[in-house]
Amino acid sequence: MPRVLVIDDQPDARTMVSIVLRINRFEVVEASSGAAGLNEFEGSKFDLAIVDIFLQGTNGLDVIRNMRERIPGFPVVAISGMTALDFVVDAPELSSVVCLQKPFRPADLIAAIEAATASRSPGAGVVRVAGSAAS
Incomplete structure (x- = not known):
């Protein structure tokens, strides 16, 4: 069972992501802050992080950079409800990070995870998965 670290300071968003992951047979560890997430990351093995x-x-x-310093090319899905995440392209150490804009559907989250795990090699480029709760 793939192990995923979910780092989000919004309890509702973190819970929603975790429920979707558990339904899709992922083992989930939740963290409510960057510091807590990095502590979990340092102490355990994960297959993916959603930050x-x-x-x-x-x-x-910075959390993603820290993870990538420890494990280059570590699969990450970056999520945000405040911006289109276009600036991630300008950070070479964040190559192959998959970007997902809130709000997103469960299927968008699963597609982002698949894209992140498929692009494990550094330099694979930033992937954007369109996220929108509207139908």
Whole structure:
């Protein structure tokens, strides 16, 4: 069972992501802050991380950089409800990060996870998965 670290300071968003993942047979570890997420990451093995870019007290990009310093090319889905995440393209250490804009449908989340795990090699480029709760 793939193990996923979900880092989001919004409890409702974190819970929604975790429920979708558990329904799709992922083992989920939740963290409510960047510091808590990095502690979990340092202490355990994960197959993927889902990281909110705008965390209170921490920049999600710094969290991702930290993860990538430890494990280059580590699969990450960056999520945000505040921006289109276009700036991620300008950060080479964030190559192959999959970007997903809130709100998103469960199918969008699963597609983003598939894209992130398919693009494990550094330099694969930033992938954007359109997220929208509207039908």
